[in-house]
Amino acid sequence: xxxxxxxxxxxxxxxxxxxxxxxxxxxxxxxxxxxxxxxxxxxxxxxxxxxxxxxxxxxxxxxxxxxxxxxxxxxxxxxxxxxxxxxxxxxxxxxxxxxxxxxxxxxxxxxxxxxxxxxxxxxxxxxxxxxxxxxxxxxxxxxxxxxxxxxxxxxxxxxxxxxxxxxxxxxxxxxxxxxxxxxxxxxxxxxxxxxxxxxxxxxxxxxxxxxxxxxxxxxxxxxxxxxxxxxxxxxxxxxxxxxxxxxxxxxxxxxxxxxxxxxxxxxxxxxxxxxxxxxxxxxxxxxxxxxxxxxxxxxxxxxxxxxxxxxxxxxxxxxxxxxxxxxxxxxxxxxxxxxxxxxxxxxxxxxxxxxxxxxxxxxxxxxxxxxxxxxxxxxxxxxxxxxxxxxxxxxxxxxxxxxxxxxxxxxxxxx
Amino acid sequence: xxxxxxxxxxxxxxxxxxxxxxxxxxxxxxxxxxxxxxxxxxxxxxxxxxxxxxxxxxxxxxxxxxxxxxxxxxxxxxxxxxxxxxxxxxxxxxxxxxxxxxxxxxxxxxxxxxxxxxxxxxxxxxxxxxxxxxxxxxxxxxxxxxxxxxxxxxxxxxxxxxxxxxxxxxxxxxxxxxxxxxxxxxxxxxxxxxxxxxxxxxxxxxxxxxxxxxxxxxxxxxxxxxxxxxxxxxxxxxxxxx
Numbered sequence: 001x002x003x004x005x006x007x008x009x010x011x012x013x014x015x016x017x018x019x020x021x022x023x024x025x026x027x028x029x030x031x032x033x034x035x036x037x038x039x040x041x042x043x044x045x046x047x048x049x050x051x052x053x054x055x056x057x058x059x060x061x062x063x064x065x066x067x068x069x070x071x072x073x074x075x076x077x078x079x080x081x082x083x084x085x086x087x088x089x090x091x092x093x094x095x096x097x098x099x100x101x102x103x104x105x106x107x108x109x110x111x112x113x114x115x116x117x118x119x120x121x122x123x124x125x126x127x128x129x130x131x132x133x134x135x136x137x138x139x140x141x142x143x144x145x146x147x148x149x150x151x152x153x154x155x156x157x158x159x160x161x162x163x164x165x166x167x168x169x170x171x172x173x174x175x176x177x178x179x180x181x182x183x184x185x186x187x188x189x190x191x192x193x194x195x196x197x198x199x200x201x202x203x204x205x206x207x208x209x210x211x212x213x214x215x216x217x218x219x220x221x222x223x224x225x226x227x228x229x230x231x232x233x234x235x236x237x238x239x240x241x242x243x244x245x246x247x248x249x250x251x252x253x254x255x256x257x258x259x260x261x262x263x264x265x266x267x268x269x270x271x272x273x274x275x276x277x278x279x280x281x282x283x284x285x286x287x288x289x290x291x292x293x294x295x296x297x298x299x300x301x302x303x304x305x306x307x308x309x310x311x312x313x314x315x316x317x318x319x320x321x322x323x324x325x326x327x328x329x330x331x332x333x334x335x336x337x338x339x340x341x342x343x344x345x346x347x348x349x350x351x352x353x354x355x356x357x358x359x360x361x362x363x364x365x366x367x368x369x370x371x372x373x374x375x376x377x378x379x380x381x382x383x384x385x386x387x388x389x390x391x392x393x394x395x396x397x398x399x400x401x402x403x404x405x406x407x408x409x410x411x412x413x414x415x
Numbered sequence: 416x417x418x419x420x421x422x423x424x425x426x427x428x429x430x431x432x433x434x435x436x437x438x439x440x441x442x443x444x445x446x447x448x449x450x451x452x453x454x455x456x457x458x459x460x461x462x463x464x465x466x467x468x469x470x471x472x473x474x475x476x477x478x479x480x481x482x483x484x485x486x487x488x489x490x491x492x493x494x495x496x497x498x499x500x501x502x503x504x505x506x507x508x509x510x511x512x513x514x515x516x517x518x519x520x521x522x523x524x525x526x527x528x529x530x531x532x533x534x535x536x537x538x539x540x541x542x543x544x545x546x547x548x549x550x551x552x553x554x555x556x557x558x559x560x561x562x563x564x565x566x567x568x569x570x571x572x573x574x575x576x577x578x579x580x581x582x583x584x585x586x587x588x589x590x591x592x593x594x595x596x597x598x599x600x601x602x603x604x605x606x607x608x609x610x611x612x613x614x615x616x617x618x619x620x621x622x623x624x625x626x627x628x629x630x631x632x633x634x635x636x637x638x639x640x641x642x643x644x645x646x647x648x649x650x651x652x653x654x655x656x657x
Contacts, residue, residue, distance in 0.1 A: 005542060316526045319487060320587070321515020321543040323508045409487040412522060 006329035009322075020305070024298045025342040028388075031295035032346025033353070035288030035384050040354055040374035042281040047375055048194065053266070053273050055195030057133045059233035061240055062199050062264040063226040065247075069259030073252055081251050081260050083223040085211060088126070091226070094246050098230040098239045101128050104214055105200055105224040109207060112178040113166050120162055121206040122179070124214025132229050134193060135203055141173040141188025144210050148187075152212040156184040161204040163189040182217060184209065197266065199225065226261075236267045289387050295342060296391035303335045303399035307406075314403050315411030328400035335396025343388045351376060433496070434594050434626045435461040435484060440493035442479050442649075453479040455649035457493070461595070461628065466621040468640035469630045476649040478599070481630050485520060485597050486513050498594040515543050519588030523600035525580045527572040533583045534559070534568035540590045558586040562616065578609030585616060596620065598629045602636060614639055 065083040068075070083102075091100040102125075109122035129135060130143035135157070137143050148155050156179060163172045163186075172186045195202050215221050230239040240263060244255040253260040307314070314327050354374045442454040453476045461467055471477045482488040483495065486502055489510075495502045498517050505513065514520075527536045534555055541551040559565050562582040572580055581601060588596055598617070602610030614636055621627050621641070629640060637643050645653040 005545065008542065312526070313528055316528065317539070317543075318511065319485070319514060319520050319526075320540045321511050321513075321591070323511045323543075326543065407488075409482040412487070412520075412526065 005326060006333065009326060010330035010333045020302055021338065024295075024302045024338050025345065027295035027298040028292070028339055028342025029295075029345040029349065031288075031292030032343045032384065032388060033349050034291040035285070035387060036346060036350035036376065036380065037353060037374060038284040038288040039281065039380040039383060040350070040376045042277075042284040043375040043377050043380050044373045046277045046281060048373075049196070049273060049277060050270075052194045052196035053270055055134060055193050056197040056199075056203075056266070057227070057229065059229060059236070059267050059270075060132055061228045061236060061266065063228065063240075063243070064199075064262040065223065065226070066259055066262050068253045068257055070254050070257050072254045072257070075252055079253070081247070081253060083226060083247065083251075085215065085221045085223065087247065087250070088223065088226070090250070091243060091246060095228075095239065095242055097232075097235065097242070098228050099128060099132060100229075100243075101126050101132050101227045102211075102223045103129065103208075103225050103227070104211060104218075104220055104222065106218060106220075108180075110180055111162075111166060111207065113175065116166055116168075118162065118165050120165075121201055122214075123206060123208045124211040124218075125208045126211055129208065129227075132227050133203065134195075135208065136191045136193075137188035138191040140171075141186075143188055144208060149210040149212050152216055153210060154179075154182060154184045154213055155187045155209065157188050157208045158186060158190065159202070159204040159206045160190050160192050161202075162207055179207075179209070180217065197269070199264065233267050236265055240265065285383060285387075288384075292387060292391055296339070296395040299335050299338050299342075299392065299395035300399060302338065303331060303396055304402065306334070307331065307399050307403040310403075311406055311411050314406045315408040318406065318408040319412060324404040327406075328404045331400040331403055332393075332396040335399065336392045339388060339392030339395060343385070343392075347381075347384075432463045433460050434463050434465075434498055435459060435628075436494075436496040437483075438494045440480075440483060440490045440495060442476075442483060442488070443491045453649055454483070454490070457646075457649075457651060459644065459651065461626065463594075463626055464621070464624050466617070466627045466639075466641040467629070468637040468643045469628065469646060470632070470634075470637050470643060471646035473632075475646045477630050477646045479649075480646060481597065481599055481628075484595070484628065485518050486510050511543075515540055516591050517594045519585075519591070519593040519596045521581070521584050521588050521596065521598035521601045523603040525572070525577075525584045525604070527580055527583055527587075529572050532569050532571055533564065533575065536572065536583055537587045537590055540587060544591050554590060555586075558589055561589070562586045576609070577605050578612055581605060581609070581613050582616065585613070585620075589620075595626045595628055598627070600631055600633075601629065602631070602633060610636075 065081040067080045068077050071077050088100060088102045104124040106122050109120055111118045111120065125144065126149055127144055127146045135143060137157070138160070143157055144155060147153070156177070158166070158172060166172065166177065167175065172189050175186050176183050177186065178184070190203060192204070195204070200206075226243070228239055228243060230236050241255065244261055247253075247261065248255040248257070317327060354376050358373055437457055437459040440454055440457040440459075441452070444451040444453055457480060469477050469480065479488070483490055486497065489503060497513060500513065500517075502510070502513060527533075528539070537555045537558055538551050541554060546554070555568070556565075559568050562585055564579060564582055564586070567575060567579060567583075572583070575583065596617075601617070602613055605613060617627055617629065618639060627640075629636065631637055642654070642656050644651055
């Protein structure tokens with residue numbers, strides 16, 4: 001009944017000054033658009049960056065076997081630690097808590113197809129490299145599989161840039177090319193990805209063959225890089241310590257010797273990136289929020305004017321027995337209505353703008369590709385609604401409080 | 416002055432019938448630097464069914480008295496019983512309820528809400544009194560008939576004449592069936608003939624047992640009341656039965 005009464009009183013209150021209402025609602029709509037777009041760009045940037053940072057692989061650590069930095073068990077510092085293919089099998093057997101893989105790299109791969117010759121980087125890898133390092137094949141191909149490794153097949157998986165370099169517009173999958181003089185079959189081409197972290201150049205410009213085949217052709221079995229992906233990302237530190245212990249035991253070095261194994265823990269990096277991005281989003285939110293606040297001040301202003309104009313009306317209602325809350329209720333409702341309608345218009349405009357921006361092709365434009373597309377997520381919507389609601393309440397509350405202080409005896413005195 | 420004393424004596428034993436019972440009411444306006452004593456000890460008893468005119472020059476304190484009687488303001492000191500309820504101890508919401516249920520206001524400038532119809536204006540106190548919709552509509556129709564505006568319910572105040580507006584205001588004042596009808600210069604903004612009509616309406620209401628309190632400058636108006644109370648410099652200087 002009380003709320004019904006307030007709604008009824010609201011519907012019966014003085015007719016709104018249309019021009020002023022339109023201006024106020026526009027200000028709120030403009031503020032909402034600013035807030036929503038800024039937050040959406042922040043969200044788009046965040047998503048793009050998170051995709052980019054995990055482009056190299058999600059929650060992995062990259063380990064370079066180096067040279068010891070400390071004397072250990074009578075052995076001098078400066079010894080090189082040479083990890084070989086069999087050590088990866090050892091680590092896999094001893095570390096059930098993580099996925100372990102590795103690769104051997106060479107920068108001297110000469111690839112010939114027809115009259116085209118390309119020199120590039122090549123890796124010998126296991127089949128699980130696909131998941132760990134996000135080397136997914138595009139439609140119509142596959143990554144190297146365990147049988148390729150087992151049977152030392154001469155198959156090759158190409159980065160998308162490299163494939164384009166070699167084959168141009170021709171279809172690479174199923175073609176045979178020469179790698180350092182030996183024929184290999186192209187089994188797949190990498191699906192395009194955004195990769196922000198690399199340790200030997202982006203994957204798009206490289207090729208991969210089975211590690212067993214690599215060993216046969218190049219006569220090398222020393223691992224360039226060990227890859228670790230714990231099943232629980234939070235326990236990365238433990239997994240790395242365990243790995244150092246196993247290798248330290250085998251090659252006699254102190255597991256705490258940081259120079260024996262150079263480590264890049266991307267879980268740690270992602271945490272930092274997340275915080276930076278959160279900071280950016282908060283900053284954008286504050287900028288948008290301040291713009292919206294100006295709209296809110298507009299609403300407060302119009303409501304003050306309304307209270308002033310209706311002072312007599314308020315006094316009459318009080319004389320007729322209206323409680324203070326029955327005076328303030330409809331006013332708050334009115335202010336909230338401006339805010340709400342403005343916010344709704346802002347939302348519609350924002351959705352339109354974001355949809356239109358989504359239609360602009362960013363393909364090939366690196367800056368745009370990196371900036372990403374604004375994303376109107378649930379979080380963005382809720383945050384905006386929260387800020388808008390808060391501003392609406394504040395903008396309506398203070399003028400209404402003034403209305404409640406109207407002294408009917410004063411206002412009803414003679415004209 | 417003798418009449419005042421006589422009345423007090425006459426009315427004191429019948430206090431159960433008093434609609435308004437004010438004792439030693441004082442009202443001081445504190446404007447910061449200066450304290451203005453608007454009322455300096457008012458004793459006023461008004462019985463049920465009386466028609467009282469309060470007269471006095473401007474600045475005499477009669478408006479302040481009206482505000483206090485109508486519970487729009489509270490006295491600085493003294494006791495005030497309206498229909499047996501002590502008003503001095505009530506909070507703002509309770510005062511609002513007292514104004515709604517016990518007092519019907521009629522103003523010089525009508526004070527109708529311009530954006531809603533006559534019907535809705537009369538309905539307003541019923542809304543505040545949280546009366547159900549059907550009862551509200553019946554009551555408003557009855558009141559429109561009562562003041563002779565049965566066909567004007569859907570008109571807005573701007574479409575009515577001064578006399579009609581004041582009749583709507585009186586209907587509004589009567590809607591919650593108050594203990595006292597409080598009119599502040601009700602004919603002040605009307606021409607002589609409309610003013611006369613309005614006074615006729617007040618007399619009619621009086622004859623039906625309503626308690627009516629009118630504040631006025633107009634001696635002709637005061638003459639038609641059953642009792643005239645004259646206020647000067649914040650005190651009652653005479654109180655005479657007509």
